[in-house]
Amino acid sequence: MLPPNATAAPLSERDHVDVLVVGGGINGAGIARDLAGRGWKVLLAERDDLASHTSSASTKLIHGGLRYLEYYEFSLVRKALQEREVLLKSAPHIIRPLRFVMPHDAAMRPAWMVRIGLFLYDHLARREVLPGSNGVDLRASPLGEPLKERYTRGFVYSDGWVDDARLVVLNALDARDKGAELLTRSEVVAAQRHSAQDGEGWTATIATAGGERRVRARALVNAAGPWAESFLRGVARPARGEALATKSLRLVKGSHIVVKRCFQHDHAYIFQNPDKRIIFAIPYEGDYTLIGTTDIELPPEALAGLSKAQIDDEEIDYLCEQASRYFVRPVRSGDVVWSYAGVRPLLDDAAGDPSAVTRDYLLETHEDDGGAPLLSVWGGKITTFRKLAEDAADLVGAMLGDKRQAWTEGSRLPGGDLSEWLGANGSSGRPDQDFERLVEAVQARHDWLPPALARRLARAYGSRIGRLLGAAHSLADLGAQLAPGLYEAELRYLMREELVREADDALWRRSKLGLHYDAAQRAAVARWIAAERSS
Structure with a gap:
């Protein structure tokens, strides 16, 4: 100054x-x-x-907030459900439909109450993309296989998944x-x-x-x-x-753990806990399950000097204990391969329970x-x-004395307009199906890309994948492979286009590749970025 x-x-x-x-x-x-x-x-x-x-430490859901119905937040839920549809269409590469399984536990909430809640959830806002809810016999479904035998029935409903960062x-x-x-x-x-x-x-x-x-x-x-x-x-x-x-503001820390995958299907679970809270168990990064979240209120002074929120042992134990109430195979603290935490800035509405704060x-x-x-x-x-x-x-x-026209509701986020890849038939009206067609088109146009890499790049960059691949006609054209599936061309793209300056930007926010790499591989990426910046 x-x-x-x-x-x-x-x-x-x-x-x-x-x-x-x-x-x-x-x-x-x-x-x-x-x-x-x-x-x-x-x-x-x-x-x-x-x-x-906070924005990279969420549960990574685009959802109406089913549990907020219990707090009579109908306006918020309706608004969120309306936005859920808008966002699914705006970025089909990073936002996708996800089905959730709620095993019924009569000690938590009676079945009639759950059914009423799901009926409202299905009908508070218009649905064009997502299917509605239904009951499921867990004894006769693969959805019940990971669960303890006492959970014999449940409910299935729809929400969305997002790569929040x-x-x-x-x-x-x-x-x-x-x-x-x-x-x-x-x-x-x-x-x-x-x-x-x-x-x-x-x-x-x-x-x-x-x-x-x-x-x-x-x-x-x-x-x-x-x-x-x-x-x-x-x-x-x-x-x-x-x-x-x-x-x-009321500052509420929410923490998550990541463990090796607890189940093989593509649905997520929502578990009701004895303390009236809920946690999610969500398929994550192919090989893992994401479990969260906690609600720990922090004093305002906790922000002073806070560079990164951290999970504590009590939160890990809580998440493991609650997940283990449902899964046949217990989740233990030693199973945790990664964790993250964020501080949610909630408007102080005088609610006693942090989970009930609007x-x-x-x-x-x-x-x-x-x-x-x-x-x-x-x-x-x-x-x-x-x-x-x-x-x-x-x-x-x-x-400013110049109220200009709103424009974002029908717009696409970068990479979300797949029209140039979808061919003469155009969009199907189902963003998840259009994304699969994008993957097919990428593989057809770049048949030298390994299928897993083509899908990951399409998922991350959508229709902008061409900017990354450029004129490449082989893996060799992408430069050196610095870690499994990560080539110099992608890092150069991230530094040029997406403001990446350090390894954590690329490995933990622009992607979650850091979860799949060991310390030596992450260090190799860090050295390359540092050298590229200094050159």
């Missing part, structure tokens, strides 16, 4: 923007995308990598394609709010790898997730001495104090991010 009495250099045209978005999680990336698509000049600043925190990245890439500037590993260390009468907006200082950068923004969006409250209290400076009022969002415009346009994002869930972003962009436009 500038010393006292120093004169700042005049700002260039590049440093004058309409909107500065603080935070590179799903809400920040979604808002930047929506605003940029409406023609606003947008700058997004993220302290770490895209999706470094890639969802963030695709929103950010679309924002950039529409003119936004993306700054990762760039922290907003000061933001001075000017009065609305001055017409000067905000002056912000951003600490980047190349030094500090000053920008002037007409409006600021605070999408800092768990740090949204502390950003207002400690970084954003008020105009003319007024205090920046802020909501209170997952809905609130957008606060801070208009009552006469300062330059400021919007803060409180709460939210990954399924409703697009609607949140649309609402946020509407509010920002209104504050």
